[in-house]
Amino acid sequence: MKSYILRRILRALFTAFGVSLVAFMILHLAPGDPVKIMLGPYATEENVQALRARYNLDKPLHIQYLTWIKNIFKGELGTSIRYNRPVGELIKERLGPTLILTGSGLLVAVILGVLFGTLAALKKNSILDYLTTFQTMFWLSIPSFWLAIVLLYIFGLKLRWVPIAGMTSFSSTILPVLTIGLREQAWFARPMRAEMLEVLSQNYIKALKAKGVKYEKIVWKHAFKNALIPIITMIALQLPWIIGGAVVIEVVFSWGGMGSLLVGSVLSRDYQVVQTILLFISIAVVAANLLADILYSFIDPRIRTER
């Protein structure tokens, strides 16, 4: 048990190291001088030199990387060229709205997905089951930004039920959260259906039936609970997709979170911000996966005895 968790933590640390390398290298992918690209074609030589010195861009790559990491641990995330403000400050402002959006979106997605998946499994091969298969494929075939635009048009512009942009009130969170929830539930509905069917075919369920336990009780008390366990891992695995979808949705709804900050920074070549956000998001995903695996090993002892 202990060795499994230790091994898993070690692997996560290795991944986190790789992730930081990728985020760091982004700046150096640029054809030509990144400083000149950042400052634009009209920058003076002095400014270029000053910026280069500030970001240690005149030092060898590994020194640059180490200083970057050291500064991050010290809480110094650099300065945004676009806003001329510390990156840490910008991210702190934007973190809350993003967490609210992604968190509630994920919650809605999991609830809907589990619900649809369970119903489909219970009514296997019924119209409802086929509809679930179809609807999951349907939602996954729609680009999330287009879904956002269509919902915005119908409920914001035509019916005027909700505000069309910003995050002023509770009602302005409904559409963005709904966009994420509706689309991403498709990731959970099908695995949930498969899990539920798998559990329902197990021998202990048959034994319960033979014992004369009520069907409802078997389904909800025994099968449902066990089928739910793998969904923990599914959530961690789907997290990058949900964050990725949320980035674009933030742009459509002018949601002042990290996603719209990221897109704006990419477009204005504000690389310090881009690097930091990339690092933030990926470390969050690595941590979520680690957490899910550890949690899973506590719930399902078979995992930690493997290998």
Added chain:
Amino acid sequence: MISEDISYEQLKEEIRKLKRKRSSQANLVWKRFTKNKLALIGFIMVSIIIFMAIFAPLIAPYDPYKTSPLERFKPPSKEHLLGTDALGRDVFSRLIYGSRIALEIGILIVLFEGIIGISLGLVSGYFGGIVDKLIMWLVDVLRSFPIVVLALAIAGVLGQGILNVVIALGTVGWTSYARMVRSKVLTIKELEYIEAAKSIGESNLAIIFRHVLPNVLSTAIVMVCLMMPTALIASATLSFLGLGVQPPTADWGSIIAEGRRYLLKAPWISTSAGFFIMFTVLGFNFIGDGLRDALDPTSRRN
């Protein structure tokens, strides 16, 4: 053992049965695939898009790039099936030409990431050891990023344009191929004919290309269909955010972005462009679903 009292005819029948069993593996997969109605519908849907892309100049009623200031924001009508945009261009014609760009980018991405993923998967699975560990570490690392987010950053650094979108999404998206191919190679590696090839002194390279790759290829082809939806949606997302294909090129993602600015005045621009994306991606998803079921009968319903 064949008993004495079996007749010649019966023996012939037995042999025929055995032969049928051997050749039926591919047949079975094909049969299961065509029996799946959804997969067939998907096949038709994708064929329509491909047809549209090839014969775009014949189908499109107008020149997709010709602006006519007097015809701005015309709602859908008989002359303009899906209306006109801010520059008076025919939206329907632009969307038809858009299928060319979409398929072109989609195919390029899938090929690019396929080549990277299949080669790394082959190497990783065949050689094992430290090389395997390193490649799988890279897979873990890349999978910790949302595809769109990392591709967005890479495309942002590389600059706009179709090729940069392909490079950005390709370098990020190959991990599924690598994993799939690797696990396939791990089972093939243990088979007798690989051992036989080794014992007669064939080089690793020869074994990989002559014996392993052909057996992995069918899996890889299925992967291509499964990866197409992601490639299409991700590239449309980049265009929508202003990092992919640039206007005035008739691209579905950037048409949605253009239409978004005039959503109240001309909702038909964004909405109809989205339908084209949905139609195409749904077609590929239906095919992918059918292929998955056909190749892995255990996942079938019933």
